[in-house]
Amino acid sequence: MDLVQMQKSLQDYTKSLFLEGILDSQFLQLQQLQDESNPDFVSQVVTLFFQDSDRILNDLSLSLGQQVVDFKKVDPHVHQLKGSSSSIGAQRVKNACVVFRNFCEQQNVEACHRCLQQVKQEYYLVKNRLETLFKLEQQIVASGGMIPAVELGF
Amino acid sequence: MINSGHGRGPDSGSNSDPFPAGLRVLVVDDDPTCLMILERMLMTCLYRVTKCNRAELALSLLRKNKNGFDIVISDVHMPDMDGFKLLEHVGLEMDLPVIMMSADDSKSVVLKGVTHGAVDYLIKPVRIEALKNIWQHVVRKKRNEWNVSEHSGGSIEDTGGDRDRQQPREDADNNSSSVNEGNWRSSSSRKRKEEEVDDQGDDKEDTSSLKKPRVVWSVELHQQFVAAVNQLGVDKAVPKKILEMMNVPGLTRENVASHLQKYRIYLRRLGGVSQHQGNMNHSFMTGQDPSFGPLSSLNGFDLQALAVVGQLPAQSLAQLQAAGLGRSSLIKPGMSSSPLVDQRSIFNFENPKVRFGDGHGQTINNGNKQMSLLHGVPTGMEPKQFAGSHMRVQQQITGVRPGQNVQSSGMVLSVADHLPRGGPSMLSSLGQQQPMFSTSVSRRSDLTGAVRNSIPETNNRVVPATHSVFNNFPADLPQNNFPLASAPGISIPVSASYQEEVNSSDAKGGSSAATAGFGNPCYDMFNNFSQQQQQHHNNKLNDWDLRNIGLAFSHQDTASASAAFSTSEAYSSSSSLRKRRETDATVVTAHGQNQQPPSRSLNHLNHVFMDGGSVRVKSERVAETVTCPPATTLFNEQYHQEDLMSALLKQEGIPSVDNEFDFDGYSIDNIPV
Numbered sequence: 001m002d003l004v005q006m007q008k009s010l011q012d013y014t015k016s017l018f019l020e021g022i023l024d025s026q027f028l029q030l031q032q033l034q035d036e037s038n039p040d041f042v043s044q045v046v047t048l049f050f051q052d053s054d055r056i057l058n059d060l061s062l063s064l065g066q067q068v069v070d071f072k073k074v075d076p077h078v079h080q081l082k083g084s085s086s087s088i089g090a091q092r093v094k095n096a097c098v099v100f101r102n103f104c105e106q107q108n109v110e111a112c113h114r115c116l117q118q119v120k121q122e123y124y125l126v127k128n129r130l131e132t133l134f135k136l137e138q139q140i141v142a143s144g145g146m147i148p149a150v151e152l153g154f
Numbered sequence: 155m156i157n158s159g160h161g162r163g164p165d166s167g168s169n170s171d172p173f174p175a176g177l178r179v180l181v182v183d184d185d186p187t188c189l190m191i192l193e194r195m196l197m198t199c200l201y202r203v204t205k206c207n208r209a210e211l212a213l214s215l216l217r218k219n220k221n222g223f224d225i226v227i228s229d230v231h232m233p234d235m236d237g238f239k240l241l242e243h244v245g246l247e248m249d250l251p252v253i254m255m256s257a258d259d260s261k262s263v264v265l266k267g268v269t270h271g272a273v274d275y276l277i278k279p280v281r282i283e284a285l286k287n288i289w290q291h292v293v294r295k296k297r298n299e300w301n302v303s304e305h306s307g308g309s310i311e312d313t314g315g316d317r318d319r320q321q322p323r324e325d326a327d328n329n330s331s332s333v334n335e336g337n338w339r340s341s342s343s344r345k346r347k348e349e350e351v352d353d354q355g356d357d358k359e360d361t362s363s364l365k366k367p368r369v370v371w372s373v374e375l376h377q378q379f380v381a382a383v384n385q386l387g388v389d390k391a392v393p394k395k396i397l398e399m400m401n402v403p404g405l406t407r408e409n410v411a412s413h414l415q416k417y418r419i420y421l422r423r424l425g426g427v428s429q430h431q432g433n434m435n436h437s438f439m440t441g442q443d444p445s446f447g448p449l450s451s452l453n454g455f456d457l458q459a460l461a462v463v464g465q466l467p468a469q470s471l472a473q474l475q476a477a478g479l480g481r482s483s484l485i486k487p488g489m490s491s492s493p494l495v496d497q498r499s500i501f502n503f504e505n506p507k508v509r510f511g512d513g514h515g516q517t518i519n520n521g522n523k524q525m526s527l528l529h530g531v532p533t534g535m536e537p538k539q540f541a542g543s544h545m546r547v548q549q550q551i552t553g554v555r556p557g558q559n560v561q562s563s564g565m566v567l568s569v570a571d572h573l574p575r576g577g578p579s580m581l582s583s584l585g586q587q588q589p590m591f592s593t594s595v596s597r598r599s600d601l602t603g604a605v606r607n608s609i610p611e612t613n614n615r616v617v618p619a620t621h622s623v624f625n626n627f628p629a630d631l632p633q634n635n636f637p638l639a640s641a642p643g644i645s646i647p648v649s650a651s652y653q654e655e656v657n658s659s660d661a662k663g664g665s666s667a668a669t670a671g672f673g674n675p676c677y678d679m680f681n682n683f684s685q686q687q688q689q690h691h692n693n694k695l696n697d698w699d700l701r702n703i704g705l706a707f708s709h710q711d712t713a714s715a716s717a718a719f720s721t722s723e724a725y726s727s728s729s730s731l732r733k734r735r736e737t738d739a740t741v742v743t744a745h746g747q748n749q750q751p752p753s754r755s756l757n758h759l760n761h762v763f764m765d766g767g768s769v770r771v772k773s774e775r776v777a778e779t780v781t782c783p784p785a786t787t788l789f790n791e792q793y794h795q796e797d798l799m800s801a802l803l804k805q806e807g808i809p810s811v812d813n814e815f816d817f818d819g820y821s822i823d824n825i826p827v
Contacts, residue, residue, distance in 0.1 A: 026279045026281075033191075033194045033195060044190070048186055048187050052185070079257060079258065080184070083229075084188055086257055086279040087279040088191070088279075
């Protein structure tokens, strides 16, 4: 694939993430924070997000797996995941967290389990997509090209 | 901002950074992702960022470096310490503005932020736009502090200590103003660039001389304070007695009063005491309600504030005010009303009220006080900013007490300021109030003008008066066309008549009450001060009020804010440039009643908060929304920019063309007595 094609692919791919609601405008904010002096900012933050989220999801699985679920422990985790996912623009993850929190408040263990599954699903989805995105970017950069700015119609 | 010349003080590395660049921000969040993003955003805003993922660590950093930071941004939910606790500690110990943030946007949490004294509340995900303007909180706070200190001792010396909020106080025990003065000069407090007025290390003689070093409540001092309070009994402790017991040289009653306010709020929170507050808090949310009862005790301020908040129906507000007015002294030094105020403070309406009251009958204490009041006023005006420091607000409300008012006012402002910012912030919740504010804002300005002239002792009274003033404003414009500032002399006679009008207009209507609400907070502050001085202050206060009002609003997106701003500008403009300067810098030092209206400070503030362009816009909007007399709008358009410019120029040391500020015919002062 030549450079121009790669760039076009990247743009289309990014657009699709927005259109599907996997990412929201907050991700754009992150991209705007990236510049020559901070060329890898987005990937750095996202990587940090992945690491942190893996840990949180782990903790959540443990907490919910207890005989007696301590919602006082579960809720802060979900809250934090909600905060971090919203900060990077992982919209679907954030939304799933919102639902999760509601059930936490109701102390509905069954529903919380389902919510956790949902959150994980969304999380793996966005993780997968973003990793692909970064790969595309790397390919472009490796070919000597510039990463095109995201042009979103909306 | 014009401060390009200002550097941060010697101790800050970026001396050459034009404010607000180089603002030293401490950001605390246990979420590493958010922390990294915030850091990047703040750096993009050219701030100097220190990030911290634990609250305890943040506190120790702050304690080690009392003057090392300008503002703190903290998450609400943190594992090792509740964000609100951190907020309180910072407020009590370091008195830095703290912005809370969270992914939680529920009203209760946001309100908690406000009541705990946060100057703003940001909802995650935080956008960079929300962070760009955080410097305003720093400036606002400083200004309020100046006001307070000015009032407290009338030390017109060029302490300029206040500016640097974080002035290093080498001596833990040396929190007295006198000591600070010395320290101030030598300390690197100047570093804060916020001080536009302050600038290069030398306060302008005429204006800055009033700056008083800010009192830093060190651990030792606070302990002395607590000991004194406990001995007297928390409920019975009055600043005067506490001051006597503490016996700290240089500490003023105002300092103690404002600190006491904060402390009470803190205790309340700890003890879960609801008292009035409980009612108040809820009442705020709920609006008009029974809480008003206790409010009335507050002196009408609350009412207004509440009203403004949009909760109170105009009529009830009027009623409440009437009830409140009954009491001449809004807030006793004892801070009896603090609990209520606390809640109200959010709205800060009280302050303006106070001012009015003072203006009417009596001169609002010395210029110094006035100045501080003014500062405070604006803050009050920004009810929207619930996030604003809760404590401060309280102070403002209870603000009647000199010094305290200032502080609270400051907070109030900050609150308001926040509103417009950062989308997710509380603005939305307060949004409804906006319309109210705008009107009130405009009204206030008018009132201030009128009030100035007649600033009576009692705050309460003033409030209603103010309302009427507005109503009558166009017609009543006193002979003096000049804004409050201009007329110390004039104001006196005017005030007398004004007062009459005001009082009678009390009955008028809730709507004015609503607006009065805005003004009240500001005025309240002045009232307190006015007791000490007469007339001079009134004039001054008026100026300040207007300014403050303007300032307070300016931050907000609401048109009202701008209106207030512009009107105040208009008013102040009449005062001579010199006057302005003085007011600006010294805020009240009123050195002796200089009639000059605090306009200067306002101007200054204006600068700070609004850039000419934006101000302009605002005023225009105000014109649309406010029902103020057209004259007012004229002011806005004409003057606020110029005013800002003047203020800016003044700060820079360049004589500005004051003439513009002579609003003949528009100034509130012209209210016929």
